[in-house]
Amino acid sequence: MTQQPQSTTAHSWAAGGTVLGGVLLSILGVLQVFQGIAAVAEDDVYARVGNYVYKFDLTAWGWIHLALGVIAFIVGIGLLKGANWARVGGVVMAALVVIANFMWLPYTPWWAITVIGVGIFVIWGLCKDWGHKYT
Template sequence: MSSTFDPRSKGSQAAASGLTLFAAVMMLIAGFVDLFRGIMAIVHDDVFVTTPDYVFKFSLAGWGWIHLLLGVAALMVGVGLFKVSLWARILGVIIAALLLIVNFLSIPYYPLWSLVVIALCAFVIWGLCVVRHDDDLST
């Protein structure tokens, strides 16, 4: 039985734009979560756990600025992903990977929220990488 899969079919294009839309929404959520987390850390909120003798020890405000800047970057790239363009998908994977790494390193400070953002970023990376270049809808 021969395959009649056409990567440029309307169904394939709809799936590509649907996955990119999914990744855009997840990127916006991860961006907002990290933005709020950064603000909370900068103002020294009491929700953070103190971890003595942690290898990747920064001041709480230092982690806050890192999360704030990456959150803003994630929001900007998330908005750019609504165009379903290749440049936005590449930046989306890079920002999501950076968010994933930073949240992994800050697990001892806020464990549950870090794990939630790690999961969101993994879904973003999956959604952006599963779409092939042939399925790109931008011109």
């Protein structure tokens, strides 16, 4: 029985984190698009919020989620294809999705918390072994 060198095992874990990040970011992108379409199409889908610091018109929130979703999906596909720009883009897009869903908390609290958790997991997966050199 042969053992794999440590660098090969570490590289496979890092690659697995990148692939998982790409898949999750793509799925988050699609879900953000659906969330945005629901907010744009029907303003009465989501509950009305009273006084809230980050209160926008629901149509504006819908367009924000729609744009974030499309870009996140494209970056997620870039991650799966191994594009160099996609790792930085993935971290940035996941952070923007987390921030947008934090501000979206009063409208759908449980869903927003779930998306925030997945977004943080994507950031962790993409940053896990970012600067590690494999030989």
